[in-house]
Amino acid sequence: DKPLEHLSRRDVEKYIAKRITEVKTASISRELTSLRAAWDKAAKAADIRLQNPFSDPVIRGLGTDSVPRATPPLEAVIELLKKLEADESKASYVVPVIAVTALTGLRLGETAGLMETDYDKEKQILFIRPNGRRGRLKTSNSTRPFPVLPELEVWLDRLFLATPAGSSNAASATGLKKLKKLGFDYMLHGLRHSFKQRLVETNANAILINELLGWSIQGMAANYGYNAVTAMKIDAVKSVYSTLMPKNDTGNVYQFKAPLI
16 A cells, blocks of 8 residues: 555565465465566656665575476376366366366466467367467477367367456466365376377476477477477377277277267
């Protein structure tokens, strides 16, 4: 409730002291980064020429309270996909968001920010790129195509029929609540690392993994078709899906059924 020019370092210290009893230190650091940027813009608009009180904050024990995120094992993801298939919350975005994340390894913000225009249904390619909903992606390497196989297509169709999440934070909170309700004791982001682990287990090479997941690569991107969906990428995703959705013993029909829309 103070005027902008009356905010002091002491106020920031009090803020940190209160928040450190509520959230992890890394979360406080991210909050202060946003507050610092907001103060800069507001101060410029109001022609306030004072030092930003949110600059270089001291957060004692920063990072020491972090907990390593466990990667969900194969069995847990298989069980999760079965429960998502059986879920009857057909109007909610949260179920397809979780399923698409599990089947692509996309970051949550990338999945929640997808628009129907990002999906070339004729070519069966999903483009992860800046759009009118999400704006910038995490890095320049985050812009990439992803092959859409039938197992993923049914969830994309369902995702684009649902009312989208209001924000990535809303999708994160709602998704975590849904995962807990389904008995999945892992973070949403763990599905990204689980997809990477499945790629490793099916012998995908490191550059291919980086291209599919949008991580920075050590050059030679053009030589490996970074901006294209190649046969190698399609085969790699097929191999992952064969482990996540095993075929039955009587034929080539997947045990995974398309959700009713």
